[in-house]
Amino acid sequence: MDIAIIGAGNVGRALATSFTRAGHSVVVTSHDPEDAGAVATATRARVATSNAEAAAGAAVVILATPFSSAQDIAAEVTDATRGKIVVDATNRMSFGAAGPEIDTSTSNAEELAVLLPDARVVKAFNTLFASNQSDPVSGGVQLDGFVAGDDADAKSTVLALVESIGLHPVDVGPLARSRQLEGMAFLNIAVNMAEGGAWTSGWKLVGAPAKVAVAA
Numbered sequence: 001m002d003i004a005i006i007g008a009g010n011v012g013r014a015l016a017t018s019f020t021r022a023g024h025s026v027v028v029t030s031h032d033p034e035d036a037g038a039v040a041t042a043t044r045a046r047v048a049t050s051n052a053e054a055a056a057g058a059a060v061v062i063l064a065t066p067f068s069s070a071q072d073i074a075a076e077v078t079d080a081t082r083g084k085i086v087v088d089a090t091n092r093m094s095f096g097a098a099g100p101e102i103d104t105s106t107s108n109a110e111e112l113a114v115l116l117p118d119a120r121v122v123k124a125f126n127t128l129f130a131s132n133q134s135d136p137v138s139g140g141v142q143l144d145g146f147v148a149g150d151d152a153d154a155k156s157t158v159l160a161l162v163e164s165i166g167l168h169p170v171d172v173g174p175l176a177r178s179r180q181l182e183g184m185a186f187l188n189i190a191v192n193m194a195e196g197g198a199w200t201s202g203w204k205l206v207g208a209p210a211k212v213a214v215a216a
């Protein structure tokens, strides 16, 4: 699969590692071309000189940046992502008097779908820390890769991508389920922050109904 990863930080590097290991063709882009170059060199991916160039040559585009960059990036890749799959791997968190908070009245993925109305937005990879995006096993257990989306074909493709990197694919339903997926990630982050965790804990839905746990 031809995959563009926008963002060359923890997530960009981890997913580039997994995708190239699984035999996918990966191009990485970032604010700073040197960061993208370093990830590409380490993972046998390629570098694009702009987000639009990266998206133009890909079948699947992964958003692996802070969500605060989403509006600018959407403006850059609107044409290049028309009809394509855009995977939102981002998470949301703010900080209040009582510590970390999350607004679950909507989700980053749903906001991205509004920013890119002609793309097929799918939520995936966000519930896994970067450590487990590159290594799908935690505590000897194969972690789940939860996928939400409104376009059945796009979701099937992403479920297969999730499975290809060694995760157990789980279809959790429409894009609106991203609110809960972002909440799951928030909880895992909050627990690791509060307890000085090793950032390797992950989610596994045990005994899931067969239909949701089977990749296409």
Ligand SMILES: NC(=O)c1ccc[n+]([C@@H]2O[C@H](COP(=O)([O-])OP(=O)(O)OC[C@H]3O[C@@H](n4cnc5c(N)ncnc54)[C@H](OP(=O)(O)O)[C@@H]3O)[C@@H](O)[C@H]2O)c1
Pocket: 006, 007, 008, 009, 010, 011, 012, 029, 030, 031, 032, 035, 051, 063, 064, 065, 066, 067, 069, 072, 073, 089, 090, 091, 092, 125, 126, 127, 128, 129, 130, 131
């Ligand atoms: N870290 C995790 O374990 C984890 C797990 C799941 C999901 N997530 C989510 O995934 C996203 C990325 O997390 P991260 O930890 O990888 O963040 P990070 O290490 O800060 O990396 C973010 C990357 O995005 C790039 N970027 C920012 N704006 C950009 C733009 N307009 N165009 C191109 N590149 C841009 C940054 O470049 P510059 O540094 O040059 O700005 C940087 O390379 C976040 O939304 C986070 O919530 C993180």
